[in-house]
Amino acid sequence: MDKKRCKWCLSSDKMIHYHDTYWGVPVHDDQELFAKLILDMNQAGLSWSTILNKMETFYEAYDQFNICKIASYDKEKEEELRQNPGIIRNKLKIAAAINNAQIVLDIQKEFGSFNAYIWSFTKGKVLQHKITDESQVPVTNGVAEAMSKDMKKRGMKFVGPTIIYAYLQAIGVINDHAEYCFRNKELQ
Template identity: 75%
Template sequence: MTELRRCNWCLSTDKMTHYHDTYWGVPLHNDQELFAKLVLDLNQAGLSWATILNKQENFYEAFDNFEIEKIAVYDENKEQELLQNAGIIRNKLKVKAAIVNAQKVLEIQKEFGSFNKYIWSFTDGKVLQHQVNDESEIPATNELSDKMSKDMKKRGFKFTGSTVIYAFLQAVGVINDHADYCYRQAELMD
């Protein structure tokens, strides 16, 4: 029996491998799940994905399972509670960004019908299939992440720079950056 080849970045822990095999790059279309990924990716800024992955369950618990309507009305007391929670990233700017971004997602839902429609409108609903021979070739940003980041910032989103948005687009399957030799690459082709 041959072992499946995977992207090298996921081989460090069983948790990373499971995330790679099950979630990373799988097209998401649920507003709440898309929002959760956005908040997790903005919390990754300056940190490793392993750090966020290890705290993921704590994030879901602390942020009411990423219910957008609840987070949008978090008050100062809830902010302080989050900043005291050692199970998440206790960064005031990132906590505030989650709240502001929930409010902005609600505005987008009114304008576009859903956060999903907004996110996928940048590619006309299509997955961008990248040819990745060597993982070192994967950029930190691209034209798409630049464009989406610029639009989100114009709308008032926080912590949505092009690098954060590129990681988000990979995670939610808008961009398929699985390496050519990875078994998931072919599985996630259109």
């Protein structure tokens, strides 16, 4: 018997695999939290499948999303990234990744970890939304708006509330798997 899944993932095997394996699973590793932030930031104006199809190259191009390495990228490395057809070559998004890595280092000093900072917005709890129909999924909420505002205040770029809401879904802070989806109960 086929498993029932969120409808958004049914467009390709890659999307189904991402949905079944990664989307909505709580993440607590600083490097992976940072990687997902940069990937969601790069999705702005694009489809998730575009990012998913480039994900392996993103990890290679951005040194496995090593926060310290990215924070120290120079103009030469920025140019190298702008020439890489395997990633999103938007000049502003590349500069934002470097800028945001530098700010994540500051956050780690202040909070002890990026994980502690991210999860502080929900006091370490996963927000369980009751989604019976995918049209009910909001594009943002109060938590995403508060995090976006704080990140912007710290100087981060490409962290608007809609991007941050998608990020929070991806890293499992918000469980927006539809109630009929087999992953919803697995992630409660």
